[in-house]
């Protein structure tokens with residue numbers, strides 16, 4: 479029942495106390511927003527200054543260790559985690575936004591959803607060759623969103639320093655969509 483220590487081998491360096499804080503502060507909402515989905519609600523974690531600060535500190539340590547030169551957050555919950563990490567590390571923050579929200583110049587990437595497609599965009603004037611981007615989101619599920627975000631980073635001429643998420647839903651196999659990339663999950667369930 480207690481899955482807080484059920485972490486991926488690559489995540490051994492994540493402090494057990496941070497994993498436990500994430501496990502305690504993220505709320506599981508069964509059958510929302512639709513039947514069969516187990517929604518991971520990070521709002522209680524964001525509303526808990528101790529847990530939020532510990533998560534930002536852990537992600538900042540990872541960002542520095544990865545040699546990142548920029549921190550990208552995936553809209554919208556990725557913004558909430560990535561922006562304080564960028565600020566704490568003294569690095570540029572790059573929003574990976576849903577299509578149509580940012581003025582040009584943008585790079586555009588479509589990806590598959592269970593039903594239909596979605597698209598994300600990255601400003602091409604703010605990142606480029608020589609950059610190493612630390613890509614942040616809240617949840618890694620099927621991996622399509624993170625894969626698209628990383629493709630944008632690569633298309634911009636930069637490289638992915640690490641993909642970091644609060645929670646990885648292992649059964650959905652998101653890591654398989656990110657071959658060759660370093661993926662850090664603070665908690666794997």
Ligand code: AMP
Nearest residue numbers: 516517518616617618619620621622623
């Ligand atoms: P995926 O592309 O399937 O890896 O889905 C990842 C994106 O969808 C992330 O931006 C998450 O915010 C969101 N997401 C997917 N599944 C969940 C879930 N069970 N709970 C909360 N957010 C989710």
